[in-house]
Amino acid sequence: DAGVIQSPRHEVTEMGQEVTLRCKPISGHNSLFWYRQTMMRGLELLIYFNNNVPIDDSGMPEDRFSAKMPNASFSTLKIQPSEPRDSAVYFCASSLPAYGYTFGSGTRLTVV
Amino acid sequence: GDSVTQMEGPVTLSEEAFLTINCTYTATGYPSLFWYVQYPGEGLQLLLKATKADDKGSNKGFEATYRKETTSFHLEKGSVQVSDSAVYFCALSGGTSYDKVIFGPGTSLSVIP
Numbered sequence: 001d002a003g004v005i006q007s008p009r010h011e012v013t014e015m016g017q018e019v020t021l022r023c024k025p026i027s028g029h030n031s032l033f034w035y036r037q038t039m040m041r042g043l044e045l046l047i048y049f050n051n052n053v054p055i056d057d058s059g060m061p062e063d064r065f066s067a068k069m070p071n072a073s074f075s076t077l078k079i080q081p082s083e084p085r086d087s088a089v090y091f092c093a094s095s096l097p098a099y100g101y102t103f104g105s106g107t108r109l110t111v112v
Numbered sequence: 113g114d115s116v117t118q119m120e121g122p123v124t125l126s127e128e129a130f131l132t133i134n135c136t137y138t139a140t141g142y143p144s145l146f147w148y149v150q151y152p153g154e155g156l157q158l159l160l161k162a163t164k165a166d167d168k169g170s171n172k173g174f175e176a177t178y179r180k181e182t183t184s185f186h187l188e189k190g191s192v193q194v195s196d197s198a199v200y201f202c203a204l205s206g207g208t209s210y211d212k213v214i215f216g217p218g219t220s221l222s223v224i225p
Contacts, residue, residue, distance in 0.1 A: 033213075042217050093155075095213070100158045100203075102158070105155045106154075
């Protein structure tokens with residue numbers, strides 16, 4: 001298995017632009033999670049899906065952030081418009097219940 | 113709600129020293145407990161896990177025992193190497209958080225030759 005695949009690995013964009021991060025979970029995993037990691041705040045859960053349905057989006061910082069999971073093999077996290085304070089590493093993870101996560105390698109986002 | 117507390121560090125050890133990173137948790141029910149490791153520039157990797165009381169998880173020389181009476185899951189290694197330098201996260205799932213994993217703040221470990 002190729003593991004959880006995220007793209008792109010690095011993204012540099014200008015303030016105000018739309019950014020789309022992509023994630024392909026491990027086949028058979030029924031839960032998918034988006035995290036953001038910064039030095040200041042550590043690891044923050046943004047949203048998670050179970051069987052493609054959003055279960056908890058209370059961690060999404062504001063309306064500029066949105067996430068979708070149109071099918072079991074693909075999810076996106078979109079930021080529109082982006083701001084410098086959104087600069088962080090964004091991780092996607094997938095899991096089966098109580099078995100722990102498998103994380104992707106992350107997308108390092110820099111908004112200038 | 114469920115939570116995880118761990119020593120925040122940073123921890124600096126000499127090669128071959130003994131490592132302990134303390135972790136305690138708060139949860140209702142019977143959560144599963146995990147240690148994750150994050151090497152520089154990479155995502156988190158599952159290091160070991162334990163799913164019930166008195167279970168011992170082990171991997172790559174690291175061990176942790178699920179202690180329900182003290183609600184603890186301390187990580188230990190008898191002899192650390194420079195390659196063990198990373199950030200270590202204690203975590204739980206189950207309890208009231210269902211399939212969501214609750215992470216501690218992470219402990220940075222640096223091992224010097």
